[in-house]
Amino acid sequence: xxxTGSHILSISQFDRESIDRIFDVADTMAxxxxxxxxxxxxxxxxxGNMFFEPSTRTRVSFGCAFNxxxxxxxxxxxxxxxxxxxxxxxxxxxxxxxxxxxVICMRHPQAGxxxxxxxxxxxxxxxxxxxxxxxPTQALLDLYTIRRELDGKGRQIDxxxxxxxxxxxxxxxxxxxxxxxxxxxxxxxxxxxPKELAMPEPIVExxxxxxxKVTITEELSESIKSVDIVYSTRIQEERFxxxxxxxxxxxxxxxxxxxxxxxxxxxxxxxxxxPRDSRMEANELDNDLNQNPNLAIFRQTDNGILVRMALFALxxxxxxxxxxxxxxxxxxxxxx
Ligand code: NCD
Numbered sequence: 001x002x003x004t005g006s007h008i009l010s011i012s013q014f015d016r017e018s019i020d021r022i023f024d025v026a027d028t029m030a031x032x033x034x035x036x037x038x039x040x041x042x043x044x045x046x047x048g049n050m051f052f053e054p055s056t057r058t059r060v061s062f063g064c065a066f067n068x069x070x071x072x073x074x075x076x077x078x079x080x081x082x083x084x085x086x087x088x089x090x091x092x093x094x095x096x097x098x099x100x101x102x103v104i105c106m107r108h109p110q111a112g113x114x115x116x117x118x119x120x121x122x123x124x125x126x127x128x129x130x131x132x133x134x135x136p137t138q139a140l141l142d143l144y145t146i147r148r149e150l151d152g153k154g155r156q157i158d159x160x161x162x163x164x165x166x167x168x169x170x171x172x173x174x175x176x177x178x179x180x181x182x183x184x185x186x187x188x189x190x191x192x193x194p195k196e197l198a199m200p201e202p203i204v205e206x207x208x209x210x211x212x213k214v215t216i217t218e219e220l221s222e223s224i225k226s227v228d229i230v231y232s233t234r235i236q237e238e239r240f241x242x243x244x245x246x247x248x249x250x251x252x253x254x255x256x257x258x259x260x261x262x263x264x265x266x267x268x269x270x271x272x273x274x275p276r277d278s279r280m281e282a283n284e285l286d287n288d289l290n291q292n293p294n295l296a297i298f299r300q301t302d303n304g305i306l307v308r309m310a311l312f313a314l315x316x317x318x319x320x321x322x323x324x325x326x327x328x329x330x331x332x333x334x335x336x
Contacts, residue, residue: 003314007118008126011136011179019183023144025310025319032068033305035333041318041325042071048101049075051128052084052108057274057301058128058138062105065308070325074100094120103315124315132170132239138273139176141307145300146229149269155228163190163223165253166233166284168199173273174233178203187212190223194249220253221263230255230264231271232284250277256286270295
């Protein structure tokens, strides 16, 4: 599957071969992300980064990934500062902005909105999260992280055992990751959520249809006992009708070092798409896990740069030219 010129809207568009290709290209981006080398391969290209919902790492990492390939970034954040606040349609916005950009990344609160925008766009569009629906690039960086974390432990994605915990109804990252896991064999998933926030039935069916073992539960400690990965998520309060409603579920499933030590197998990897909600009433991943070497959350965010660089390189068809346009870096590069 060739990604040149393609929109990236849903995990469903990928096959296993294209995932392998993305991950291989992501591996080659490591010296650039670590500032050991720089490249000008996308010099002159412009990314239109349009974020109509709060975002820190997705927005900034898309921008940095594009900059690291030598391209420039133009950004609009929030509805208030965009002409959408004046009643402009997604169609018109897409026609206009795709005239200014070579590729567009977009986050929007409505499911399906990024796809609608892409239909009107003259350049490839990458989904940075469309409401509670999907977050395909997060799933790719999550799976890339899982693969790397398991690598050192002699395990593979086939045969993976994973617990997904928290708001599985509105959490778009777990929707996309679960769909992505259907490309692999013999996966065991323990889905831990309040029953009102359970994983949508069509996704559970999809997992079962491909032969995966799925357990649905509201019990945390039993669920984290025999898994390779504990993937925690935040209650998506912005999707609830009121803060009070979200409060009913906040803090329901908390992982801290004591619980980890008591219940998890040694070296169980802890993941979270971030932001973790560190307010006292939520605190789904306690700060006392920060020294735990199996806490992979910041390796996930670092890997996000590699995967997003790979996606840009593949969509704009420069993956094989990155090194040809590389040069040494001249500045202090820190201790990455
Ligand atoms: C996630 C999102 O926006 O869906 N964040 C992210 O992009 N890493 C998860 C969340 O907001 O809880």
